[in-house]
Amino acid sequence: xxxxxxxxxxxxxxxxxxxxxxxxxxxxxxxxxxxxxxxxxxxxxxxxxxxxxxxxxxxxxxxxxxxxxxxxxxxxxxxxxxxxxxxxxxxxxxxxxxxxxxxxxxxxxxxxxxxxxxxxxxxxxxxxxxxxxxxxxxxxxxxxxxxxxxxxxxxxxxxxxxxxxxxxxxxxxxxxxxxxxxxxxxxxxxxxxxxxxxxx
Amino acid sequence: xxxxxxxxxxxxxxxxxxxxxxxxxxxxxxxxxxxxxxxxxxxxxxxxxxxxxxxxxxxxxxxxxxxxxxxxxxxxxxxxxxxxxxxxxxxxxx
Numbered sequence: 475x476x477x478x479x480x481x482x483x484x485x486x487x488x489x490x491x492x493x494x495x496x497x498x499x500x501x502x503x504x505x506x507x508x509x510x511x512x513x514x515x516x517x518x519x520x521x522x523x524x525x526x527x528x529x530x531x532x533x534x535x536x537x538x539x540x541x542x543x544x545x546x547x548x549x550x551x552x553x554x555x556x557x558x559x560x561x562x563x564x565x566x567x568x569x570x571x572x573x574x575x576x577x578x579x580x581x582x583x584x585x586x587x588x589x590x591x592x593x594x595x596x597x598x599x600x601x602x603x604x605x606x607x608x609x610x611x612x613x614x615x616x617x618x619x620x621x622x623x624x625x626x627x628x629x630x631x632x633x634x635x636x637x638x639x640x641x642x643x644x645x646x647x648x649x650x651x652x653x654x655x656x657x658x659x660x661x662x663x664x665x666x667x668x669x670x671x672x673x674x
Numbered sequence: 675x676x677x678x679x680x681x682x683x684x685x686x687x688x689x690x691x692x693x694x695x696x697x698x699x700x701x702x703x704x705x706x707x708x709x710x711x712x713x714x715x716x717x718x719x720x721x722x723x724x725x726x727x728x729x730x731x732x733x734x735x736x737x738x739x740x741x742x743x744x745x746x747x748x749x750x751x752x753x754x755x756x757x758x759x760x761x762x763x764x765x766x767x768x
Contacts, residue, residue: 484740491743495750502754506761512715513765528703535699543692546683546733553682650735657734664725667699668718672706 483647490651494658497621501662504614508669511606518603523673525590526611530581531671534574535663541570542660545629545653555643557636564633567656571626578619582612611670618662625659628652681738691732698725 512519548563585608589596592609632652635641641648702721706714731737736744 487739488743488746491746495746498750499754499757502757506758509758510761510765513762532699532703536696539692539695539699542729542733543688546688547685549735550683550685550688654734657729660733661726661729664729665722668702668706668722672702672714672718674706674709674714 481645481647486647487650487654490654494654497658497662501614501617501665504610504617505665505669508610508614511603511610512673515601515603515606518601519607520673522604522607522611523670525585526671527581527584528671530577531667534577535667537570537574537577538660538663541567541574542657544570545656549646549650549653552636552641552643552646552649557639557642560636560649561633564629564636568626568629568633571622571629574622575619578615578622582615614666614670618659618666621659621662625652625656628655681735683732683735683738687732691728695725695728 544563544567548560548567551557551559551563585591590608591597592612597605597608629652632641632649635648698721702718705717705721708714710717730747736747
């Protein structure tokens, strides 16, 4: 009982948010780099951006937004005591994460097979703006992809906690915090998508 | 206390937010294919900000949290805005 008395939901969530703010500043730094180089090389950025697959970019946006919906509904479902629905939605979210990474794999391998990767002989011969664009593309989507992987890991962990009943309708802050992390992954993609795929 | 127990958001709200996010995604793709000059990037960023607002306030429950959460969010975004502002102040007037 004493462990229950020490539960502090607001504190647990506030701590998670503080961590998420540091993540926002981390990616914020990458977006500032992007903005400055876009300012110096708008034409090169547009040229390079046109080489990215609009199809895969849009598909991954839809995948992440839908997975975010699944996590959001999963929290409500658990609060209502519907454990089965929560488990289905968590599994669906992990499935979406895997789908996202598969798409990313196709995108990256396509670029790499065309000789476009950091420090490649083909890329370094191109204009400076395009070199910077692809450098930033790899580091930003790479770091984001790492977050997708970590997020999926967290959701798998919470899946088992929900299944065992350790996380339940009375004690669900772990699910909420893992969900917050997943939404952050979605949030960052919302900015990566227009900046890298839609620049004309 | 209700705040401790957590507010249960109806599924309907989330599905409505998701539909809005999908429509906004379609909008931002379509608008990006039109040539509006420098306006393109601002429209894209505007839509992205609106989408992230929906995610933060509904999916991430910010709408139902205590005021202190919003104050923290405001401070984090303010710091980011200061970083961006100072960087461009340097870049533009170098």
